[in-house]
Amino acid sequence: MSDPTRMTAAALADALAAGDLSAEDVTHAHLERIRDVDEQVGAYLHVAEESALAEARAVDERRAKGETLHRLAGVPIAVKDVMTSTGMPTTAGSKMLEGWVPPYDSTVVTRLKAAGMPILGKTNMDEFAMGSSTEHSAFGPTRNPWDLDRIPGGSGGGSSAAVASWQAPLATGTDTGGSIRQPAAVTGSVGVKPTYGGVSRHGLIAMASSLDQAGPCARTVLDTALLHEAMAGHDPFDSTSIDQPVPDVVGAAERGDVAGMRIGIVRELTGEGFAPQVQARFDEAVAHLVDAGAEVVEVSCPNFVHALGAYYLIMPSEASSNLARFDAMRYGLRVGPDGVDAPSAEQVMAASRDAGFGEEVKRRIILGTYALSSGYYDAYYGTAQKVRRLIADDFAAAFGSADVLISPTAPTTAFPLGERTTDPMAMYRGDIATIPANLAGVPGMSLPSGLAEDGLPAGFQILAPAMADDRLYTVGAALEARLVSAWGGHLLQQAPELAITKGA
DSSP, rough: OGGGSSSHHHHHHHHHHHHHOOHHHHHHHHHHHHHHHHHHHOOOEEOOOOHHHHHHHHHHHHHHHTTTOOOOTTTEEHHHHHTTTTOOOOOOTTTTTTTTOSSOOHHHHHHHTTTTTOEEEEOOOOOGOOOHHHHHOOOOOOBBBBBBBBOOSSSHHHHHHHHHSSOEEEEEEEEESTTHHHHHHTTOOOEEOOOOOSOOOOBBBOSSSSOEEEEEEEESHHHHHHHHHOOOOOOOTTTTTOOOOOHHHHHHHOOOOTTTTEEEEEEEGGSSTOOOHHHHHHHHHHHHHTTTOEEEEEEEEEEEGHHHHHHHHHHHHHHHGGGGGGGSSHHHOOOOOTOOSOOOHHHHHHHHHHHHSSHHHHHHHHHHHHHHHHTTTTIIIIHHHHHHHHHHHHHHHHHTSSSSEESSSSSSSOBBBBSSTTTTHHHHHHTTTTHHHHHHTTTEEEEEEEEESOEEEEEEEEEOOOOHHHHHHHHHHHHHHHHHHTTTTGGGGGSHHHHHHHOO
16 A cells, blocks of 8 residues: 555545555554654644544544445545634634634534544644735744745645645645635645635634635645535535535546636736746646647636735725734733833733734734725725726626636746745735635636746646636646646656755
């Protein structure tokens, strides 16, 4: 039997069901892998060894009794540290919540536990999901397994790095402006932002409530679909949850037939502004889809050029409102101001927020508070919401002539750690291709399109209409099959171990 850490989630599920592997052995192998390499990668903030092994043993006992189990029962998973979980800390990557152990599970975690999936631990992230590089975590950066001197994407870089470095077969993420898809692109993994409302937000520590969406991360399209199916579905605890059946994402991933599909290249999300090496891998991937029988057309979404500006008004405004609860009176860190014997509530609040929040969080709170202030609300926040409507209209028009839309996921490959931390605008521009989907609430996928000339992965983005998430998996599976055949194996088999060994 192969090393369990190098097997896909689907293969692990089959081996567990056949009795060729035990859940305890699979979980133990991944915990050993974490011990071996995570000091270099920094994917995890907390490793839940005891509870993961206990859940694995329970699955093995239930299987031995002949109980009917979920397909993923016994397959371990890593959880982004923005999802509440009992028995282990949930910090959102912030000192504001350092050491906090929630009294309840998020709906996503509840469903993972119900499926019998051992939770390996909580993964690192940009503080309160504010960032594109996982350098803004209060507990230190995560590193890209392909090159330990580069970023793994963000805000969910811990989850993508855990998957790409073989420390977990599956991981959860959240995507507000690309925080699942962009990390997938730069680590050579697969990440999906489902339709807004397709996966419950109950128990997610909110950044921007109208944009945040939980989703799956994995190494293959089928694995991502299996986790998507396990996470998704209506939740009465979430008022934005969609009360409709989950699209057949697993069936779509297993079929992967694009013959006769119309695939639209978004003119505004290609060419200028995208690195030539990224564009080249995208063009080659498009040729594979044509060979698979798809019809490729060009579509225009003219208002996408305003998406970045609209997003960076709407998102900070909602973040400013959501993070107001961390005031040292109700939630979060509480410290007193230095040299004040009897501080006022305002002084305690100011000192606590100053100590608990990092620079990027403070920057976005200030921007959002300004945009919502009297006299500026209509000029900034209100206008941004009008642009959001125009972007949704662009999607509707484009989907009138194409079944899915495609683009590169990110303009560049992974950049060096520290390169953009002093230039917020350069960091923000990295989300130019992913943000429109969040503004419109449509689903999106990123999967690897190959290695660029710098030896790092490039990402291929697929976008579909709301509640047509299955189309992502149809196109993704078809493209993945052809690319893996062309590469002679999965992309992730080609480099991460070399980078980790080099850095040892």
